[in-house]
Amino acid sequence: MRLNLTSLLASETGVAGGGRTENHITLDASMSPTYSIPMPLARELVHSLPKVLLHEHLDGGLRPQTLLDLAADQGYAGLPESEPDALAKWFQRGADRGSLALYLEGFAHTIAVMQSPDALERIAFEALEDLAEENVVYAELRFAPHFATTDAMDLDAVMDAVHRGCERARAEHGIEYGLIICAMRNETSAHSLEMAQLASSWFDRGVVGFDLAGEEEGHPSKHHVEAFQLIQRRNGSITIHAGESFGPESIWQALQYCGAHRIGHGTRLIEDLGLHDGQVVHMGGLARYILDHRIPIEVCLSSNVHTGATPSLAEHPFPVFLHGGFRVTLNTDNRLMSGVTMTDELVLASEQFGCALGDLERLTVNAMKSAFCGYHDRKRILAERILPAYRQAADANPDA
Numbered sequence: 001m002r003l004n005l006t007s008l009l010a011s012e013t014g015v016a017g018g019g020r021t022e023n024h025i026t027l028d029a030s031m032s033p034t035y036s037i038p039m040p041l042a043r044e045l046v047h048s049l050p051k052v053l054l055h056e057h058l059d060g061g062l063r064p065q066t067l068l069d070l071a072a073d074q075g076y077a078g079l080p081e082s083e084p085d086a087l088a089k090w091f092q093r094g095a096d097r098g099s100l101a102l103y104l105e106g107f108a109h110t111i112a113v114m115q116s117p118d119a120l121e122r123i124a125f126e127a128l129e130d131l132a133e134e135n136v137v138y139a140e141l142r143f144a145p146h147f148a149t150t151d152a153m154d155l156d157a158v159m160d161a162v163h164r165g166c167e168r169a170r171a172e173h174g175i176e177y178g179l180i181i182c183a184m185r186n187e188t189s190a191h192s193l194e195m196a197q198l199a200s201s202w203f204d205r206g207v208v209g210f211d212l213a214g215e216e217e218g219h220p221s222k223h224h225v226e227a228f229q230l231i232q233r234r235n236g237s238i239t240i241h242a243g244e245s246f247g248p249e250s251i252w253q254a255l256q257y258c259g260a261h262r263i264g265h266g267t268r269l270i271e272d273l274g275l276h277d278g279q280v281v282h283m284g285g286l287a288r289y290i291l292d293h294r295i296p297i298e299v300c301l302s303s304n305v306h307t308g309a310t311p312s313l314a315e316h317p318f319p320v321f322l323h324g325g326f327r328v329t330l331n332t333d334n335r336l337m338s339g340v341t342m343t344d345e346l347v348l349a350s351e352q353f354g355c356a357l358g359d360l361e362r363l364t365v366n367a368m369k370s371a372f373c374g375y376h377d378r379k380r381i382l383a384e385r386i387l388p389a390y391r392q393a394a395d396a397n398p399d400a
């Protein structure tokens with residue numbers, strides 16, 4: 001089956017069909033377009049496909065060489081390695097320790113060099129340049145602006161520098177983007193409210209959403225409800241990291257206390273599902289709500305293994321979510337820390353979980369439909385940049 005634009009957009013607010021009976025979800029192959037392409041998909045093919053990335057941290061995706069350059073410029077002597085390859089490996093080793101708290105330690109080094117307008121502009125520009133090189137057509141970059149205010153910049157100066165870098169990348173490389181402002185779970189509610197005010201004051205200058213990040217355990221999102229209410233009153237969009245290092249209750253709070261429109265990770269939603277032979281045979285109320293309301297789940301495969309959100313890649317609930325009809329998207333989270341690219345994550349989905357070209361198309365369409373940019377932009381990017389390229393890829397790769 002080939003999806004066409006009319007049916008895609010008609011289903012924008014609808015409930016996806018396929019396979020659901022009273023209390024039993026079966027894998028319905030018709031939910032992804034089916035093409036006859038040899039499996040797993042070749043890296044070259046995946047690299048060539050248009051991609052959409054909704055969950056990537058600006059301070060987790062620096063080029064190693066840039067980190068070294070900026071540290072030298074700014075007199076930061078804290079980097080543990082002096083060669084780019086060794087530095088990249090150091091970050092990956094540090095991230096891959098099965099703990100979110102340990103995963104977050106590496107950010108001290110990236111944040112240390114994000115303390116000048118020029119550094120921030122360069123980092124934002126290069127992030128989008130690198131994504132454009134692997135054919136990401138739309139990306140949402142997120143960051144916590146207050147981490148960059150330790151030296152010379154105030155919050156608006158930080159925003160201005162990042163915005164400038166993104167605009168330059170859009171002009172030079174044609175990649176479209178949105179910025180998401182992160183508040184941190186371990187900060188006070190007064191602080192998250194200040195970040196919400198900042199985000200909303202930049203809604204017409206590149207900012208498309210608001211997020212809550214950081215360690216979940218002991219830092220519930222409901223402590224920050226005032227910030228989310230402000231975003232709601234200003235008609236803003238909300239995504240919240242939840243279900244990564246804490247269970248379904250954290251996801252429930254993000255949705256029902258804080259009004260999240262998307263869930264970052266959502267890995268532990270699996271605990272609200274009953275499985276038999278890999279099939280969903282029971283759904284709790286939270287899972288049913290997420291399925292029925294088409295709440296997008298920002299899955300980050302490699303990062304989830306590194307932080308211990310899933311015991312192993314093989315046990316990741318991604319295929320259960322995908323084939324159960326949830327609106328799943330695939331994301332990198334932190335390209336430097338996890339040592340991945342968007343292409344890598346899609347290749348991984350093909351190698352590990354058998355995702356075919358039609359599945360990658362579905363994941364990409366899901367992501368574009370779930371983006372926080374405007375409806376007409378989503379529709380245009382789908383029609384002009386995503387769907388024709390998938391059709392062309394299918395035509396160029398004859399039956400196996």
Ligand SMILES: [Zn+2]
Pocket residue numbers: 055057213241264333
């Ligand atoms: Zn994240």
